[in-house]
Each structure stands twice: as structure tokens, then as C-alpha cells.
Amino acid sequence: MQALYAQLLVGLINGSFYALLSLGLAVIFGMLNIINFAHGAVYMMGAFVAYFLLNLGGINYWWALIIAPIVVGIFGMILERTMLQWLAGLDHLYGLLLTFGIALIIQGVFQNYFGSSGLPYSIPDQLKGGMNLGFMFLPIYRGWVVIFSLVVCLATWFLIEKTQLGAYLRAATENPTLVRAFGINVPRMITLTYGLGVGLAALAGVLSAPINQVRPLMGADLIIVVFAVVVIGGMGSIMGSIITGFALGVIEGLTKYFYPEASNTVVFVLMVVVLLVKPTGLTGRAA
Amino acid sequence: MAEAKLAEKPAAAASAEVLAVKDLQAWYGESHILHGINFNVKAGEVVTLLGRNGAGKTTTLKSVMGIIGKRSGSVRFDNREIIRATSDRIARLGIALCPEERGIFASLDVRENLMLPPVVRSGGLSLDQIFTLFPNLKERLSSQGTKLSGGEQQMLAIARILRTGARFLMLDEPTEGLAPVIIQQIGHTIARLKSEGFTILLVEQNFRFASTVADRYYIVEHGKVIDGFANSELSANMDKLHTYLGV
Numbered sequence: 001m002q003a004l005y006a007q008l009l010v011g012l013i014n015g016s017f018y019a020l021l022s023l024g025l026a027v028i029f030g031m032l033n034i035i036n037f038a039h040g041a042v043y044m045m046g047a048f049v050a051y052f053l054l055n056l057g058g059i060n061y062w063w064a065l066i067i068a069p070i071v072v073g074i075f076g077m078i079l080e081r082t083m084l085q086w087l088a089g090l091d092h093l094y095g096l097l098l099t100f101g102i103a104l105i106i107q108g109v110f111q112n113y114f115g116s117s118g119l120p121y122s123i124p125d126q127l128k129g130g131m132n133l134g135f136m137f138l139p140i141y142r143g144w145v146v147i148f149s150l151v152v153c154l155a156t157w158f159l160i161e162k163t164q165l166g167a168y169l170r171a172a173t174e175n176p177t178l179v180r181a182f183g184i185n186v187p188r189m190i191t192l193t194y195g196l197g198v199g200l201a202a203l204a205g206v207l208s209a210p211i212n213q214v215r216p217l218m219g220a221d222l223i224i225v226v227f228a229v230v231v232i233g234g235m236g237s238i239m240g241s242i243i244t245g246f247a248l249g250v251i252e253g254l255t256k257y258f259y260p261e262a263s264n265t266v267v268f269v270l271m272v273v274v275l276l277v278k279p280t281g282l283t284g285r286a287a
Numbered sequence: 288m289a290e291a292k293l294a295e296k297p298a299a300a301a302s303a304e305v306l307a308v309k310d311l312q313a314w315y316g317e318s319h320i321l322h323g324i325n326f327n328v329k330a331g332e333v334v335t336l337l338g339r340n341g342a343g344k345t346t347t348l349k350s351v352m353g354i355i356g357k358r359s360g361s362v363r364f365d366n367r368e369i370i371r372a373t374s375d376r377i378a379r380l381g382i383a384l385c386p387e388e389r390g391i392f393a394s395l396d397v398r399e400n401l402m403l404p405p406v407v408r409s410g411g412l413s414l415d416q417i418f419t420l421f422p423n424l425k426e427r428l429s430s431q432g433t434k435l436s437g438g439e440q441q442m443l444a445i446a447r448i449l450r451t452g453a454r455f456l457m458l459d460e461p462t463e464g465l466a467p468v469i470i471q472q473i474g475h476t477i478a479r480l481k482s483e484g485f486t487i488l489l490v491e492q493n494f495r496f497a498s499t500v501a502d503r504y505y506i507v508e509h510g511k512v513i514d515g516f517a518n519s520e521l522s523a524n525m526d527k528l529h530t531y532l533g534v
Contacts, residue, residue: 164402170394171403178390181352182404183378183451 004257005136011253012246013142013211016149017043019245020204021226022233023153024197026241027160030173031193034084034095039226040219041103042198045072046205047214048110051121061124061206068206069199076198080191103220110216118213145207152203153242156196160238169193228271234281244282303330305455305486306351310360311370312510313343313350320346322510323360328455328488333481335489335497338507339532344490345387347507348457351488352384353377364455379407383453387460387490389444391432397424400432400443404451411452420476421446438469445476456480457488462496474499494532506531 021039028036049071050064059067079102087094127141160166172179172186180186205219212218233244248267256263274281306328313321321343328334336344350358353374362370369377383404392400401417401424418425421442427435435443441461448456458477462470470493477487477500491497497504498521506514508531516524 167395167399167403171392171399174392174394175390177354177374178386179403181354181374181378181384182448183375183407184405185375 002136004254007253007257008250009136009138009142009146009253010256011250012146013249014252015246015249016146017204017208017222017245018226018229018249019153019242020149020200020207021222022230022241022245023156023238024200025226025230026233026235026238027156027169027200028194028197029235031169031190032080032084032088032095033092034087034099035092036194036197037096037100037223038079038103038106039099039198039201040221040223041106042072042076042219043201043205043208043222044110044214044216044219045075045106046202047121047209047218048114048205049202050206050209051119051214054121061210064206065203069202072202072205073195073199077191077195080194084194085187085190103223107216107220114216116215116217118215118218121209121214123210141210145211149204149207150246152200153245156200157238157242225267228267230281231271232267232274232281234283237283240281240283304328305330305365306488307363308347308351308361309363311347311350311362312359313346313355314357315346315355320355320510321350321358324350324507324510324512326505326512326515328486330486331481331484332502333477333487333489333500334503334505335491335501336505336507337491337494337497337528337532340492342507343510344507345459346510348384348459348488348490351377351457352382354384378404378451378453381408381453382455382457383448383451385444385448385456385458385461387463389440391435391440391443393431393433395432396428397430397432397435397443398428401428401447401450404447406451408452410454412449414450417446417449420449420479438465438472441465441469441473442476445473449480454484455486455488457490459490460492461489462491462493470496494528 021043025036025039028034046068049068050061053059053064053067054061083098083102084095087098123141127144130137130139131143132138160169168179168184168189172184172189176186208218229245229248230241232248233240248270251270252263252266255266262269304327308324308326311321311324312319324343324347326334326336336347338344346355349355351362353369353372353376358370360370361368364377364380364382367380369380372380392403395403401414412420423439424443424446427439432443433440445458445461461473461477465473474496477489481487481500489497489501498518501518503517504515505512506528514527514531
């Protein structure tokens with residue numbers, strides 16, 4: 001039983017990263033119509049910013065949680081202003097190829113300076129140790145990652161589904177021309193949306209640094225699974241990407257316990273099944 | 288109280304020119320749609336653009352609003368040249384568009400649709416005043432925007448631009464596809480807005496409806512304004528009008 005709970009926890013943690021990343025992808029896709037292949041690279045950059053802050057500036061984990069998403073978000077907004085905005089109105093394929101190229105360049109630069117091995121980033125003192133829950137031992141940092149990710153996901157959902165700003169965002173996803181003709185600066189909103197999506201990825205990167213170490217290819221490994229998650233969940237829905245993210249993490253964890261041989265492929269098998277049965281994804285709207 | 292006064296009348300003299308369009312040309316990609324549109328609208332007037340399908344009426348409204356990417360000539364609003372302005376800036380100067388397809392957002396409920404356009408200046412209608420004009424909307428506030436009937440969607444599309452404080456409204460075929468009783472209600476609303484000092488540029492195919500609300504008419508054909516007359520000259524121009532519109 002202990003092993004089952006442990007795998008469930010691992011699943012929830014992976015699910016947290018899937019959810020944060022696929023949420024950002026969904027928001028970006030809705031607004032920019034771009035499948036952001038650079039998402040894994042900016043996730044990695046988030047972790048590196050935390051690493052630099054700690055080792056060069058002595059700035060701790062808690063500040064990194066705030067600073068890294070802002071720094072990487074600004075980097076994303078510059079990318080959007082200088083490159084992505086020119087692809088508006090073109091086929092998805094152009095955005096996909098451009099962001100894929102950007103991801104390769106970013107990862108290449110980091111690999112050139114830091115190689116492929118992991119750099120250590122230690123768990124902050126306040127979150128060290130663990131708790132005995134009776135049925136299992138819970139490392140505090142892991143519990144924190146799950147709960148904090150869930151809170152950030154729900155806050156993002158609230159922002160988009162329940163606030164005036166979110167109403168602008170949803171309306172502009174549907175009909176940007178009309179929203180702009182109401183007096184809203186839609187191009188600026190698109191830039192900020194890309195910044196938000198990229199910032200969420202960077203936040204996931206910071207959260208992951210103490211668990212998975214800081215590596216130039218950490219995003220490249222993860223992003224393939226995240227795209228499968230997005231395909232399964234469908235691009236259309238915010239809550240859909242959150243739930244699918246966590247659910248697939250858990251399914252992966254359960255597979256590791258019951259049939260470990262399939263644990264790396266279960267998500268892709270599900271993706272194939274979903275694509276055959278419901279090509280728009282479980283919660284997606286038809287294009 | 289809300290009945291008595293929807294919004295304050297502008298202090299300016301009724302004859303002041305609010306919108307002056309000169310030699311307006313516009314393109315959709317490579318196709319040249321407007322070939323030199325000339326007309327004007329004075330404060331407090333209801334001016335109607337008439338013409339057959341595809342004559343360029345909707346494109347004219349969209350060009351004034353800044354939605355058509357490629358345009359030339361001159362559009363002056365409140366003595367400001369706006370031919371090169373982006374649509375968000377034009378909206379903030381006080382022009383509001385109610386588009387032909389209504390543009391109700393499916394992912395927003397009625398309340399969110401109503402509250403979507405930001406207030407661009409003071410003097411817009413309050414929610415109470417809007418619900419006095421359109422009582423149906425009040426009961427449907429939490430419905431999904433596109434679940435409303437066609438008539439309710441049209442009312443929502445008009446209602447949401449009354450909140451913004453814009454005093455110059457462009458209504459693109461507000462009666463299209465609606466039942467006579469609803470057309471009548473929209474007619475009353477336009478008359479009401481006019482009496483409150485709003486200036487309205489209307490595009491209509493339904494000439495009988497237009498004649499109940501308009502002060503002046505312009506005839507648009509092949510991307511040009513080819514004629515214009517006041518409502519008082521209507522009977523003298525009926526024959527010409529039948530030829531223009533082919534009705």
C-alpha cells in the first residue's frame with residue numbers, strides 16, 4: 001500500500017506540472033492561435049532564473065517564485081512583440097515551427113554553457129522534512145508543490161472565467177476585431193496573455209527545481225508529455241486543461257504501481273484513443 | 288425618473304457636423320470596395336445609408352470604425368481626422384458600432400456581454416436606464432449570450448454600446464431577420480435615443496423601417512454615394528428610390 005500512495009503522490013506532482021504547463025498552452029492557443037512549442041524551454045528558463053538568483057544574488061526560493069515568472073514573462077513578451085505577432089492570421093504551422101526553433105535555440109544556448117547534467121537546487125529550509133500521515137510519509141516540499149500548483153491553477157481559472165479582464169480575454173479569443181472596436185487595446189492584451197502563459201511555465205520550472213534539479217533539457221523531456229495531455233484534454237477549456245493535467249499525472253502514477261512497464265507510454269496510448277474517438281479532446285470545442 | 292431622462296443632451300448646436308466623410312476608399316485585400324464615399328452626419332440626426340446588398344454600406348461603417356485595414360480619403364469625427372486611427376482609439380473618441388452579425392459572444396453570459404465594452408466617457412446610460420429600455424434583458428442576465436432569441440440578441444447588441452458614453456452610434460441593419468413587433472420596439476428605441484440627443488448612423492435594407500426614424504438618406508451604389516435627400520423630400524424622391532433599390 002505504501003508504494004501505491006507514493007506513486008500516487010509522484011503522479012500528483014507530475015500532474016501539477018502538466019496542469020500548469022497545459023493551462024498556459026491553452027491560454028496562449030486561445031488568444032494567439034499559436035501552439036507554443038517554446039513552452040518547455042521557458043519552463044527550463046524559470047528553473048535557471050531561480051538557480052541564478054540563489055547562486056549569483058543570494059536571493060532565496062520564495063523571491064524566485066515571484067521574480068522568475070516575471071523575468072521569463074517579460075522575455076516572452078519581447079518574443080511576442082518582435083516575432084510572434086507577425087504570424088497573426090497565418091496557419092498554425094508557422095507559429096509551431098517558429099516556437100520550435102526558438103525552443104531549440106534557447107536549449108542550445110543553455111546546453112552550451114551548462115552541459116546536460118543537472119545543477120542542484122536545494123529545498124528551502126521551511127519546506128524541508130516530512131510528515132507521517134499514518135498511511136504514508138509525505139515529504140513537505142512535495143505536498144507544497146501539489147497544493148500551490150492547484151491554487152495557482154484555480155486562481156488562473158478564476159481570473160479568466162470570473163473577472164472583467166477574463167471576459168475581455170474570452171471575448172477577444174472569439175472575435176478580436178469587435179473587442180478592439182469597443183476600445184480595448186487587443187494587441188497589448190495578446191502580448192500580456194503570452195507573458196501570462198509563459199510566466200506560468202516559468203513558475204512550474206521554479207517549483208520543479210528542488211525536485212528534478214536544473215537541467216537545460218528538463219523542459220524538452222516534459223513538454224512532449226504535456227502536448228499529449230493537451231491533445232487529450234482539448235485546447236478549448238481552462239478547467240479542462242487543469243483537470244486533465246492532474247488526472248493524467250495520477251493515471252501515470254497508478255500505472256507505475258500496477259504495470260510499471262507501461263508507465264512511460266500510458267499517456268500516449270490514451271492520446272491515441274482520444275484522437276480516434278473524440279479528435280477535439282475530452283473538453284475541447286470543435287474548431 | 289429614469290423614464291424622463293436617459294442622458295443629457297449635448298450643449299452644441301444641432302447643426303454642428305459630427306462626422307464628415309470625404310472620398311473614402313477601402314479595400315478588402317486586393318478587392319477595391321469603396322470608390323469615394325462622401326457624406327456627413329450632424330449632431331442629433333439619424334442618417335440612413337440605403338442601398339442594395341453589396342453596395343458598400345457595411346464596409347462604410349467598418350471603415351469609419353477603423354476595422355478595414357486598407358482605407359484612404361478623409362473621415363473627420365468631432366473635427367478630428369481618424370482615417371489612420373486604430374479602431375480601439377476611434378472607439379475611445381466616442382463612436383460605437385452595433386455590427387450586422389450582432390457580435391454576441393458565446394463564451395460570455397448576458398451580463399458579461401452587456402458589461403464588455405468599456406466606458407469611454409461619462410454620460411452613458413446606467414444599467415437601470417438600459418433595463419427600462421429593454422426589460423427582457425434583465426430577466427436573462429445569467430443566460431449564455433447566444434442562447435437569446437434573435438430579437439433579444441439585437442437588443443443586447445444595442446444596449447451594450449449605450450453604456451459606454453459614446454454619443455455617436457452606428458447601427459448596421461438592426462432589423463434584419465426580426466419579427467415586426469420587435470422591429471417596432473427597435474424603432475421606438477431609436478426614436479427615444481434621438482430625442483435624448485444621440486447621433487445615429489443607420490444602415491438599412493428595410494426602407495419602410497428607415498422612413499419611420501431617419502432625418503436624411505444617402506444612397507450607396509457600387510461603393511459610392513450617388514444621391515441624398517431629407518425625409519421631408521421623401522415623397523418627391525420615391526420613384527428614384529424604387530429604381531435605386533429595385534423594390
